[in-house]
Amino acid sequence: MPLNHTLLGLLSCGPMTGYDMKKIIQASPWMHWSGNNNQIYKALVEILAAGLVSKETLYQDDGPAKKMYSLTQAGWEALRQWALEPSEPAEVKRSFFLHLAWAAEASQEQLAQLLAGYEEEVRGRMLLERESRRRGRFSPGRSQRETLIWDAMYDRIEGFYAEELRWVQDLRQRIEEEQP
Amino acid sequence: MPLNHTLLGLLSCGPMTGYDMKKIIQASPWMHWSGNNNQIYKALVEILAAGLVSKETLYQDDGPAKKMYSLTQAGWEALRQWALEPSEPAEVKRSFFLHLAWAAEASQEQLAQLLAGYEEEVRGRMLLERESRRRGRFSPGRSQRETLIWDAMYDRIEGFYAEELRWVQDLRQRIEEEQP
DNA sequence: GGTGTCATGTAAACAGTTACATGATTTT
DNA sequence: AAAATCATGTAACTGTTTACATGACACC
Numbered sequence: 001m002p003l004n005h006t007l008l009g010l011l012s013c014g015p016m017t018g019y020d021m022k023k024i025i026q027a028s029p030w031m032h033w034s035g036n037n038n039q040i041y042k043a044l045v046e047i048l049a050a051g052l053v054s055k056e057t058l059y060q061d062d063g064p065a066k067k068m069y070s071l072t073q074a075g076w077e078a079l080r081q082w083a084l085e086p087s088e089p090a091e092v093k094r095s096f097f098l099h100l101a102w103a104a105e106a107s108q109e110q111l112a113q114l115l116a117g118y119e120e121e122v123r124g125r126m127l128l129e130r131e132s133r134r135r136g137r138f139s140p141g142r143s144q145r146e147t148l149i150w151d152a153m154y155d156r157i158e159g160f161y162a163e164e165l166r167w168v169q170d171l172r173q174r175i176e177e178e179q180p
Numbered sequence: 181m182p183l184n185h186t187l188l189g190l191l192s193c194g195p196m197t198g199y200d201m202k203k204i205i206q207a208s209p210w211m212h213w214s215g216n217n218n219q220i221y222k223a224l225v226e227i228l229a230a231g232l233v234s235k236e237t238l239y240q241d242d243g244p245a246k247k248m249y250s251l252t253q254a255g256w257e258a259l260r261q262w263a264l265e266p267s268e269p270a271e272v273k274r275s276f277f278l279h280l281a282w283a284a285e286a287s288q289e290q291l292a293q294l295l296a297g298y299e300e301e302v303r304g305r306m307l308l309e310r311e312s313r314r315r316g317r318f319s320p321g322r323s324q325r326e327t328l329i330w331d332a333m334y335d336r337i338e339g340f341y342a343e344e345l346r347w348v349q350d351l352r353q354r355i356e357e358e359q360p
Numbered sequence: 361g362g363t364g365t366c367a368t369g370t371a372a373a374c375a376g377t378t379a380c381a382t383g384a385t386t387t388t
Numbered sequence: 389a390a391a392a393t394c395a396t397g398t399a400a401c402t403g404t405t406t407a408c409a410t411g412a413c414a415c416c
Binding site (some may be wrong): 008080082090092098099103104117121122142146150159170171 | 182188192260264267271273275279281282283286290297298301302304305320322323324325330333336337339340343344350
C-alpha cells in the first residue's frame with residue numbers, strides 16, 4: 001500500500017503527527033493524495049497495528065492532544081525494502097485530451113480559445129510549482145545523494161509542465177496557421 | 181462526467197456497441213479507464229436515459245444480441261459543448277517517486293538497479309506505444325484538422341515517455357558518477 | 361464576531377478495479 | 389480439449405474525495 005509506505009518515509013525524517021504528514025502530502029506535487037484525514041488516520045492505525053510505528057500521546061495545555069508517531073525498527077526495515085521495489089512507468093491523466101479529441105469541428109476561434117485556455121492553466125501550474133519550490137519545499141536532504149535525488153524529482157515535475165506548455169503552444173500555432 | 185462524454189465522442193464516429201467502445205478505450209493510451217464492463221454499461225444506461233443516445237438491438241444468428249448505440253441530436257449538442265469546456269493541467273502519477281524518495285540510503289548497487297529497472301520499464305512502455313501507433317491507432321481523421329489534433333496528442337504521449345527516459349538516464353549517470 | 365490554524369476523528373458518497381457469470385463461436 | 393473472441397451484464401471490493409464534527413486558541 002503506497003500511502004502507508006509514504007507515511008513511513010515521512011517518519012524516517014523524524015517523529016511527527018498525522019496532521020504534520022497531512023500538510024506535507026497536501027503540499028507535495030508527487031505524493032498524489034488529497035491529504036484527506038480519512039485515509040491518513042486510517043493508514044496510521046494500520047501501520048501502528050503492524051508494529052511499523054510507535055505512538056506517543058502528548059497532552060498540551062494549549063490546544064488538543066498530539067499523537068507523535070515514530071518509526072520502529074520493523075518500520076525502518078519495511079521502508080528500506082519498499083524503496084527498492086520496482087515500479088511501473090508514470091501515468092498521465094490528461095482530462096484536456098478528452099475534450100480536445102472532439103473539438104475539431106468547432107470554429108477556429110473556439111478552438112483557439114480552448115487551446116489558449118489550457119496554455120494558461122499549464123503556465124499557471126508551472127509557475128506555482130516553481131514558486132512553491134523556491135519558497136522551500138519539503139525535502140529531507142539528509143545526504144548529498146538524497147539532495148541530488150529530490151532535486152531531480154522536482155526538476156522532472158517542472159520539466160513536465162514546461163514540455164506540456166511547449167506542446168500546447170506549438171499545437172496552437174499549427175492550428176492558427178492551418179486554413180487551407 | 182468524463183466517461184459519458186468520451187462514449188459520446190466515440191459514437192460521433194458512427195454507431196457502435198458497448199463492447200466496441202470497451203475495446204477502443206482499453207487500447208487507448210489517454211482514455212484512462214481500464215475499459216471494464218461495469219463502468220461502460222452503467223454509463224450507457226445513463227446517457228440513454230438522458231436522451232443523448234438511442235439504442236437498437238440487433239439479434240444475430242451467430243453469437244449474442246448486439247445493442248447498437250447512436251448519437252441523438254441532443255447527444256451531438258452535449259458533445260459539442262463538452263468539447264469546448266476548459267480543463268485542468270495534466271496530472272502525473274509517479275509511483276516510482278514514492279519509492280525513489282526513500283532509496284537514498286541504499287547501496288550504490290541497489291540504487292543503480294532500481295534506476296535501471298525503471299529505465300527498462302519506461303523504455304518498454306515507450307516502444308509499446310510507438311509500436312501500437314505504427315500498427316494503426318484508433319483515430320477519427322474526419323478532417324485535416326482532426327488528424328492534426330490526434331497526431332499531436334499521440335506525439336505528446338510518446339514525447340512524455342521519451343522525456344521520462346532521458347530523465348532517468350541522466351539521473352542514473354549522475355548517481356554513478358557521484359562517489360565523493 | 362468571523363475566519364484560520366492546530367489536531368483529532370467519522371460518515372457518506374463516488375470512482376474505479378477485479379472477478380464472476382452466461383453462452384455461442386472460432387482458434388490453437 | 390483448452391483458450392480466445394464476441395457481447396452482455398452483476399457483485400464485491402478498494403481507493404479516494406467531500407463533508408461533517410469537536411474544541412481551543414489566535415488573528416483581523
